[in-house]
Amino acid sequence: xxxxxxxxxxxxxxxxxxxxxxxxxxxxxxxxxxxxxxxxxxxxxxxxxxxxxxxxxxxxxxxxxxxxxxxxxxxxxxxxxxxxxxxxxxxxxxxxxxxxxxxxxxxxxxxxxxxxxxxxxxxxxxxxxxxxxxxxxxxxxxxxxxxxxxxxxxxxxxxxxxxxxxxxxxxxxxxxxxxxxxxxxxxxxxxxxxxxxxxxxxxxxxxxxxxxxxxxxxxxxxxxxxxxxxxxxxxxxxxxxxxxxxxxxxxxxxxxxxxxxxxxxxxxxxxxxxxxxxxxxxxxxxxxxxxxxxxxxxxxxxxxxxxxxxxxxxxxxxxxx
Amino acid sequence: xxxxxxxxxxxxxxxxxxxxxxxxxxxxxxxxxxxxxxxxxxxxxxxxxxxxxxxxxxxxxxxxxxxxxxxxxxxxxxxxxxxxxxxxxxxxxxxxxxxxxxxxxxxxxxxxxxxxxxxxxxxxxxxxxxxxxxxxxxxxxxxxxxxxxxxxxxxxxxxxxxxxxxxxxxxxxxxxxxxxxxxxxxxxxxxxxxxxxxxxxxxxxxxxxxxxxxxxxxxxxxxxxxxxxxxxxxxxxxxxxxxxxxxxxxxxxxxxxxxxxxxxxxxxxxxxxxxxxxxxxxxxxxxxxxxxxxxxxxxxxxxxxxxxxxxxxxxxxxxxx
Numbered sequence: 001x002x003x004x005x006x007x008x009x010x011x012x013x014x015x016x017x018x019x020x021x022x023x024x025x026x027x028x029x030x031x032x033x034x035x036x037x038x039x040x041x042x043x044x045x046x047x048x049x050x051x052x053x054x055x056x057x058x059x060x061x062x063x064x065x066x067x068x069x070x071x072x073x074x075x076x077x078x079x080x081x082x083x084x085x086x087x088x089x090x091x092x093x094x095x096x097x098x099x100x101x102x103x104x105x106x107x108x109x110x111x112x113x114x115x116x117x118x119x120x121x122x123x124x125x126x127x128x129x130x131x132x133x134x135x136x137x138x139x140x141x142x143x144x145x146x147x148x149x150x151x152x153x154x155x156x157x158x159x160x161x162x163x164x165x166x167x168x169x170x171x172x173x174x175x176x177x178x179x180x181x182x183x184x185x186x187x188x189x190x191x192x193x194x195x196x197x198x199x200x201x202x203x204x205x206x207x208x209x210x211x212x213x214x215x216x217x218x219x220x221x222x223x224x225x226x227x228x229x230x231x232x233x234x235x236x237x238x239x240x241x242x243x244x245x246x247x248x249x250x251x252x253x254x255x256x257x258x259x260x261x262x263x264x265x266x267x268x269x270x271x272x273x274x275x276x277x278x279x280x281x282x283x284x285x286x287x288x289x290x291x292x293x294x295x296x297x298x299x300x301x302x303x304x305x306x307x308x309x310x311x312x313x314x315x316x317x318x319x320x321x
Numbered sequence: 322x323x324x325x326x327x328x329x330x331x332x333x334x335x336x337x338x339x340x341x342x343x344x345x346x347x348x349x350x351x352x353x354x355x356x357x358x359x360x361x362x363x364x365x366x367x368x369x370x371x372x373x374x375x376x377x378x379x380x381x382x383x384x385x386x387x388x389x390x391x392x393x394x395x396x397x398x399x400x401x402x403x404x405x406x407x408x409x410x411x412x413x414x415x416x417x418x419x420x421x422x423x424x425x426x427x428x429x430x431x432x433x434x435x436x437x438x439x440x441x442x443x444x445x446x447x448x449x450x451x452x453x454x455x456x457x458x459x460x461x462x463x464x465x466x467x468x469x470x471x472x473x474x475x476x477x478x479x480x481x482x483x484x485x486x487x488x489x490x491x492x493x494x495x496x497x498x499x500x501x502x503x504x505x506x507x508x509x510x511x512x513x514x515x516x517x518x519x520x521x522x523x524x525x526x527x528x529x530x531x532x533x534x535x536x537x538x539x540x541x542x543x544x545x546x547x548x549x550x551x552x553x554x555x556x557x558x559x560x561x562x563x564x565x566x567x568x569x570x571x572x573x574x575x576x577x578x579x580x581x582x583x584x585x586x587x588x589x590x591x592x593x594x595x596x597x598x599x600x601x602x603x604x605x606x607x608x609x610x611x612x613x614x615x616x617x618x619x620x621x622x623x624x625x626x627x628x629x630x631x632x633x634x635x636x637x638x639x640x641x642x
Contacts, residue, residue, distance in 0.1 A: 027462060109462040112459050113459070130439075130440040131440060134433055134437045145345055
């Protein structure tokens with residue numbers, strides 16, 4: 001059994017080659033550049049871990065893992081266009097360097113190349129893997145659209161946010177695990193529990209992310225604390241605060257969001273704390289984490305095979321940077 | 322054996338249902354709207370015709386035909402964004418109605434649904450069909466990028482234009498035929514000839530299109546004659562004129578393109594005629610058409626099975642509207 005970091009190295013070795021033709025360079029070099037920006041490769045490694053939970057790693061798992069990573073990068077290139085983001089991982093985005101039209105096409109062709117990877121696996125798996133991949137791809141698009149719709153809603157409910165976050169980020173984590181499990185010969189019940197483990201872990205991770213943006217230690221967090229508050233982002237914290245604060249606090253929050261004073265972060269955090277949002281968020285995270293571990297427990301394989309996933313889950317939601 | 326129009330009706334019957342989930346409507350209704358704009362469905366019908374050239378129509382051919390039509394519409398939605406086109410088939414484009422971000426996502430999700438259609442076919446065909454579909458999808462993206470690069474080249478050569486047009490439009494026609502042939506059990510040689518028939522026919526069709534835009538009968542053409550000239554588009558005609566005109570004519574053309582006078586169309590057409598561009602274009606079209614028919618001849622099936630394709634080819638390049 002391999003730990004996350006070991007599989008990360010194995011995947012990087014498999015993935016670090018040119019994925020696109022040389023010509024025309026005006027189309028393919030931008031795609032290649034974007035893949036070279038790196039990242040933690042969490043999704044492809046989850047695919048390998050989902051596979052190894054049930055069996056020795058099937059060589060096809062590397063193709064599916066590559067497809068997942070290519071798909072993820074395709075969504076990032078297109079999301080960056082939609083968000084008009086100038087930077088990704090500290091480097092200029094594709095549209096910032098080459099214009100929106102080329103960025104759009106570079107993303108399109110990356111999605112096609114993801115399907116080329118899927119077409120390399122043994123044909124007895126193709127239909128099942130493709131079905132889950134396609135379903136997930138549609139859901140990720142739905143999540144991105146809901147996220148854009150969401151920004152226009154004045155007072156969104158927590159359940160709407162959960163639904164959106166689940167589609168936008170969790171289902172790909174869950175599907176990566178499950179596609180690995182399919183290649184490992186897992187039964188339907190085990191596949192479902194592993195999927196739910198990934199989905200609920202993804203939500204716990206997002207809660208942690210929203211929490212750290214507000215309450216993280218600036219020394220360890222690595223990016224500006226309070227960024228979401230400054231940008232008026234509708235996070236778990238802000239939505240719950242607007243739903244549960246006393247009327248004066250709710251009015252104060254609305255006013256801070258409308259007026260953007262220089263002490264906005266401090267003031268919003270004071271209200272968050274007065275409403276107990278920090279404790280609430282940690283409790284909610286723990287609930288999702290407990291649910292994730294329940295699903296992992298219910299998978300019918302020796303518990304020692306689960307150790308790398310257990311360790312990864314703890315690492316992902318207890319990180320402070 | 323069915324004629325084009327009969328297969329068009331059969332395809333429409335198969336294709337005219339909702340292709341996307343109901344929810345979220347903000348994502349899927351724009352995709353559905355765009356499919357509803359119609360079109361001649363040439364590519365999917367070519368897939369059915371390529372199939373019927375070798376055998377009775379395989380039910381899988383309707384899935385592949387649908388995938389091809391969904392793919393084609395995906396490219397149109399994204400091309401319209403890149404070209405900032407307000408109208409498509411006389412109706413507002415997706416980005417004009419819903420903004421670029423939603424149009425981008427509506428296209429993305431349409432490509433995924435195309436792959437869902439491909440995943441419905443019998444698994445013994447999947448790998449071959451997917452390989453050709455993916456290769457073609459990449460080439461179409463390359464063609465679109467080359468088209469954008471092309472606009473920045475001052476004096477492009479005819480061979481560059483041919484390469485771009487072949488990728489941007491011909492390969493999808495060719496691949497549609499060939500995917501049908503694969504499902505019809507055609508051998509490799511027959512597949513290759515059918516592919517080349519489609520590719521060269523596509524080029525003949527494009528030459529015809531460029532010709533009609535300049536020399537078409539305004540009564541029959543259905544759109545503004547001289548539109549390409551007004552927009553300074555680098556067509557077969559303009560590229561060849563710039564390559565072969567006398568120095569005074571070449572200078573005059575360049576000046577007309579730079580200054581856009583009100584009699585630009587008349588003046589450019591005078592130069593085209595002085596250079597014999599109209600006759601040259603018709604000869605070039607006939608060369609490609611002859612090459613297409615040679616490939617059709619070389620396909621080893623009874624010639625009566627080829628009759629619907631022969632008839633369609635003549636119709637496509639002799640149309641005057």
